[in-house]
Amino acid sequence: DVKVTQSSRYLVKRTGEKVFLECVQDMDHENMFWYRQDPGLGLRLIYFSYDVKMKEKGDIPEGYSVSREKKERFSLILESASTNQTSMYLCASSWVVAGVYEQYFGPGTRLTVT
Amino acid sequence: AQSVSQHNHHVILSEAASLELGCNYSYGGTVNLFWYVQYPGQHLQLLLKYFSGDPLVKGIKGFEAEFIKSKFSFNLRKPSVQWSDTAEYFCAAGGNTGFQKLVFGTGTRLLVSP
Numbered sequence: 001d002v003k004v005t006q007s008s009r010y011l012v013k014r015t016g017e018k019v020f021l022e023c024v025q026d027m028d029h030e031n032m033f034w035y036r037q038d039p040g041l042g043l044r045l046i047y048f049s050y051d052v053k054m055k056e057k058g059d060i061p062e063g064y065s066v067s068r069e070k071k072e073r074f075s076l077i078l079e080s081a082s083t084n085q086t087s088m089y090l091c092a093s094s095w096v097v098a099g100v101y102e103q104y105f106g107p108g109t110r111l112t113v114t
Numbered sequence: 115a116q117s118v119s120q121h122n123h124h125v126i127l128s129e130a131a132s133l134e135l136g137c138n139y140s141y142g143g144t145v146n147l148f149w150y151v152q153y154p155g156q157h158l159q160l161l162l163k164y165f166s167g168d169p170l171v172k173g174i175k176g177f178e179a180e181f182i183k184s185k186f187s188f189n190l191r192k193p194s195v196q197w198s199d200t201a202e203y204f205c206a207a208g209g210n211t212g213f214q215k216l217v218f219g220t221g222t223r224l225l226v227s228p
Contacts, residue, residue: 004157031214040123042204042220043158058215090158094214100146100165101214105158 003027004106006091012112019078021109023091031095032074033103034058034066037088049074081113116141118207120219127195127226135190135222137205147188148206148216149179158204164188175199197228 007022025032031050035043035058045058047066055066063085067075074093078085091106121136139145149161162173169181179190188205205219 033215035218040220042120043206043218045215048215092158098165100163101208102148102160102163103216104160105150107157 004091004093004104006089006106006109008109009107010110010112012114013078013081014114015082017078017081017113019081019111019113021076021078021089021091021111023074023076023106024072025074025093025104026072027093027095027104028071029093029095029104030071031093031101032068033092033094034064034074034076035090035092036060037090037108043090046076081111083113085111086113087111116207116217118205118217118219120203120205120222122222123220125222125224127224129197129226129228130194131226133190133192133195133199133224135203135205135224137188137190137219138186139188139205139207139217140186141207141209141217143209146208146214147179147181148208149173149177149188149190150204150206150218151201152204153201161190161203195224195226197226200224200226 004025033048034046049055049068065077089109092103094101094103117140119138146165148163150158164171164181172178206216208214208216
């Protein structure tokens with residue numbers, strides 16, 4: 001069974017703090033993703049990684065950075081948290097099933113920036 | 115540009131009613147299509163997917179979807195909903211070559227009243 005875990009379910013941070021969100025997958029998947037989920041906006045891709053130390057910007061990378069030092073771990077970093085980054089953050093990893101890449105999601109981290 | 119549109123933002127049904135959620139996509143090249151579901155407090159789960167072959171796809175929990183290429187649509191259906199189907203449903207589209215990013219719709223919140 002694929003397992004994607006995220007370090008926290010709920011997080012409250014102050015404006016200007018540096019925030020780390022951690023994601024770990026246990027299936028040796030090469031591809032990993034960070035999304036944010038907001039009501040009425042669906043899921044929007046922040047960053048993704050297709051290999052260790054490789055990263056690509058998604059649709060909304062501003063204000064975020066990522067790190068992938070090990071294959072199983074993909075971290076999202078908010079360099080200086082702002083209130084408009086209050087959101088649900090979802091991590092996913094993907095693998096090929098019958099020729100199709102399927103994404104598996106973690107439980108999410110609900111981040112509140114005050 | 116790649117995009118996915120879900121026409122219904124909120125749907126309210128009584129138990130045993132039939133369900134159809136609309137999804138239209140705009141995607142260059144060969145496309146893979148997905149429906150994900152997020153039950154209250156749970157992580158996003160794959161309901162079903164289409165990548166080739168029979169355009170009528172069956173998924174888990176009695177859901178099915180039909181790919182109509184001429185209409186760029188991938189609507190989700192269930193003949194008789196249950197209270198436990200209350201959830202948010204997301205349609206997504208992605209390519210099938212190499213690394214795959216998914217583009218998500220904005221989601222449809224379904225409330226099934228007992």
